[in-house]
Amino acid sequence: MSDNTPVAVPTPAFPGGTVLGYPRIGRMRELKKALESFWKGTTTEADLEATAKELRSVTRERMAGLGLAKDDSSIPSNFSFYDHVLDASVTFGAIPTRFARLRKDDGSVDLAGYSTIARGEGADAPLEMTKWFDSNYHYLVPEIGPETTFALSSTRWVDEFTEAKGAGYLTRPVITGPLTYLYLAKPSDDAPTGFAPIERLDDLLAVYVELLAAFKAAGAEWVQIDEPVLVADIDADRADVLANAEKVYAALAAAAERPQILVAAPMGSLEDALPVLAASGVEAVALDLVKGAVPEGVDLAGLTVVAGVVDGHNIWRTDADKALAKLEAVAALGGAVAVGTATSLFHVPHTLEGEEHLGEELLSWLSFADEKIGEVVTLATALREGEDAVADALAETRAALASRAAHPGTNRADVRDRLAAITPADRDRAAYPVREAAQHERFQLPELATTTIGSFPQTPEIRKSRAAWAKGEIDDAAYEAAMKAEIQSVVKLQEDLDLDVLVHGEAERNDMVQYFAELLDGFSVTKNGWVQSYGSRCTRPSILWGDVARPEPMTVRWAQYAQSLSDKPVKGMLTGPVTILAWSFVRDDQPLSVTADQVGLALRDEVTDLEDAGIGIIQVDEPALRELLPLRKRDQAAYLEWSVGSFRLSTAGAKDDTQVHTHLCYSEFGEIIDAIDGLDADVTSIEAARSRMEVLPAIRTHGYERQIGPGVWDIHSPRVPSTQEMTELLSLAKESIPGRQLWVNPDCGLKTRGYEETVASLENLIAATKAVR
Numbered sequence: 001m002s003d004n005t006p007v008a009v010p011t012p013a014f015p016g017g018t019v020l021g022y023p024r025i026g027r028m029r030e031l032k033k034a035l036e037s038f039w040k041g042t043t044t045e046a047d048l049e050a051t052a053k054e055l056r057s058v059t060r061e062r063m064a065g066l067g068l069a070k071d072d073s074s075i076p077s078n079f080s081f082y083d084h085v086l087d088a089s090v091t092f093g094a095i096p097t098r099f100a101r102l103r104k105d106d107g108s109v110d111l112a113g114y115s116t117i118a119r120g121e122g123a124d125a126p127l128e129m130t131k132w133f134d135s136n137y138h139y140l141v142p143e144i145g146p147e148t149t150f151a152l153s154s155t156r157w158v159d160e161f162t163e164a165k166g167a168g169y170l171t172r173p174v175i176t177g178p179l180t181y182l183y184l185a186k187p188s189d190d191a192p193t194g195f196a197p198i199e200r201l202d203d204l205l206a207v208y209v210e211l212l213a214a215f216k217a218a219g220a221e222w223v224q225i226d227e228p229v230l231v232a233d234i235d236a237d238r239a240d241v242l243a244n245a246e247k248v249y250a251a252l253a254a255a256a257e258r259p260q261i262l263v264a265a266p267m268g269s270l271e272d273a274l275p276v277l278a279a280s281g282v283e284a285v286a287l288d289l290v291k292g293a294v295p296e297g298v299d300l301a302g303l304t305v306v307a308g309v310v311d312g313h314n315i316w317r318t319d320a321d322k323a324l325a326k327l328e329a330v331a332a333l334g335g336a337v338a339v340g341t342a343t344s345l346f347h348v349p350h351t352l353e354g355e356e357h358l359g360e361e362l363l364s365w366l367s368f369a370d371e372k373i374g375e376v377v378t379l380a381t382a383l384r385e386g387e388d389a390v391a392d393a394l395a396e397t398r399a400a401l402a403s404r405a406a407h408p409g410t411n412r413a414d415v416r417d418r419l420a421a422i423t424p425a426d427r428d429r430a431a432y433p434v435r436e437a438a439q440h441e442r443f444q445l446p447e448l449a450t451t452t453i454g455s456f457p458q459t460p461e462i463r464k465s466r467a468a469w470a471k472g473e474i475d476d477a478a479y480e481a482a483m484k485a486e487i488q489s490v491v492k493l494q495e496d497l498d499l500d501v502l503v504h505g506e507a508e509r510n511d512m513v514q515y516f517a518e519l520l521d522g523f524s525v526t527k528n529g530w531v532q533s534y535g536s537r538c539t540r541p542s543i544l545w546g547d548v549a550r551p552e553p554m555t556v557r558w559a560q561y562a563q564s565l566s567d568k569p570v571k572g573m574l575t576g577p578v579t580i581l582a583w584s585f586v587r588d589d590q591p592l593s594v595t596a597d598q599v600g601l602a603l604r605d606e607v608t609d610l611e612d613a614g615i616g617i618i619q620v621d622e623p624a625l626r627e628l629l630p631l632r633k634r635d636q637a638a639y640l641e642w643s644v645g646s647f648r649l650s651t652a653g654a655k656d657d658t659q660v661h662t663h664l665c666y667s668e669f670g671e672i673i674d675a676i677d678g679l680d681a682d683v684t685s686i687e688a689a690r691s692r693m694e695v696l697p698a699i700r701t702h703g704y705e706r707q708i709g710p711g712v713w714d715i716h717s718p719r720v721p722s723t724q725e726m727t728e729l730l731s732l733a734k735e736s737i738p739g740r741q742l743w744v745n746p747d748c749g750l751k752t753r754g755y756e757e758t759v760a761s762l763e764n765l766i767a768a769t770k771a772v773r
């Protein structure tokens, strides 16, 4: 080595291409099945370990087969049994006091203990679950207090590296960074008021230093430390966040024994945090260049930049020309450039293999995790050897993109014309007092009217009928009859219980988004496109690829049938445009606002058809309204403007005496109260039981004039709340909101509940209402 080798160039260099992480659940959801049978007790801890080991082995082999090298740290080692943030908690020994019994002598927990922390046991609530940034993944919130003892308590991360090494793979361990870990944590129950977990940064840093040394000793050459918190505006002063970033990465860079460090910043732009990281002494930084822009005016000489030009959070084939242009722009900043994904690939399904039913053309526009690895490899080759080296792949990509742009389904004149003709008046209904009077006249509902959120238990029989129908084992008429029988029994039950506003129970819906996706133009549905939502739970998002239109009514015949069975109003039930977008993979070739309005128009027609069929109360659910809220405050107003606008477009065609309801699945209502007010629904139901009506005083202060249904029954567990308990909650609610504005309902839909607890809880809910009335 010559004397003038610049010291800043990492040795060995970062590989030319990599992905920030790979799906953990398994192509055939092997991990889900292994976890669930372990929890049921039909398999042992050793069985679960064996399945996980096999899955990690298959995963490494697959990534290598797709073109990532086995020996240069380009293959990430990011396995998790349940959640990567929980893994950090158990690795650092940060286990809440109520689970201290699960700790073994050496501080570690076994897989049974780990599962208990994730899922709770008896009176010991599990760690709280929250959305991971603006994705549909949920992590387990660490609980940190002044008393939390941080100590390296698990060898799993290092062992998994060693396991791979033993199999001939030099992988790159991926861990959650100290800033993200502590800023996402909440104060433990025993912490004094005003305590913030970030106060424990120094103590936690010491454990990271120890961990880095352990990776180094095991032979790791690179480690990836994820810090998505740096791309978000959080509840902490940005200057403090940056000061902490400087402190953390200077300290880790200065650690005596460590692998080289890649700090990854998925989900947005680092902005002012980039110069801080660049100056810290870490060797590499991964940037999200899909959500974030190529930085300008920073000198990155001496740093390796992993340019995240392949979208890890959505499923569209990468525009290789645009990606190459971004790579060039990054190279101009002076650092070494590697090709990467913008985020970990755990947000997308494993593979397009087996999805041939989507048709060759749509398939050619798509890229799931495995195909994305191929894209990274192609771009890295182009960067290293020139575009000629991958001319065929680039030509194929260009052809696919051209076919997507030219496809008539992505640009329908009928849809576009209607969209262009929308006026502001299309998003407005009559003033609320006018509607209220008309609705009161029509429905004569009592004070504290009772209702449910929509779904009733999805029994095994319902699922069996649907599966049999999908397989062609029963015909349409038989399926229809089975669903009608279910509706009939749900309506009868609600009449017997004496609820005021009924629902049909949603038996015919496999999922509140997919049901609509299957009936609307512009969507396709995968067979096996599962994505981890939390723990063993997966969702199968639909693909919204084209202009959205409604070929025919989607819910009317079910609603009409249900209404024919009762003199009481039965609510029509729709999923709102923002939620349909949030829980699908949405086209990226036009602003979300345009797509949302297309969905809004389709729903608007459904509302009219429901009205014409005699349905007087229509609920449009928007549980995901808050989920898509941008991570940066400055982007939030624009988001709320179009998201609220698309909801209003879907509902504002309703007549004055049609009562529009909406449902939002969370209680952190306070921070977007203006937006919720802006939805202009006549009745809004929210989650409130667990937080004991905490948000109602803020709603009163806000001057909210319409009606609200704060949930009095937490439906997330099988527990039956007593009449007494719900009476108290209702009395509490009445302290903030006058009775004529209040509704009584559960926190959310009942599809995951059983009938036994449903009937018992609803009986108590009605009894409590009658007591308080």
Ligand code: GLN
Pocket: 453, 454, 455, 506, 512, 573, 621, 623, 663, 664, 665, 748, 749, 750, 751
């Ligand atoms: N109407 C839906 C249901 O009751 C709402 C579900 C939700 O909020 N996620 O199931």
Ligand code: ZN
Pocket: 453, 623, 663, 664, 665, 666, 747, 748, 749
């Ligand atoms: Zn809900």
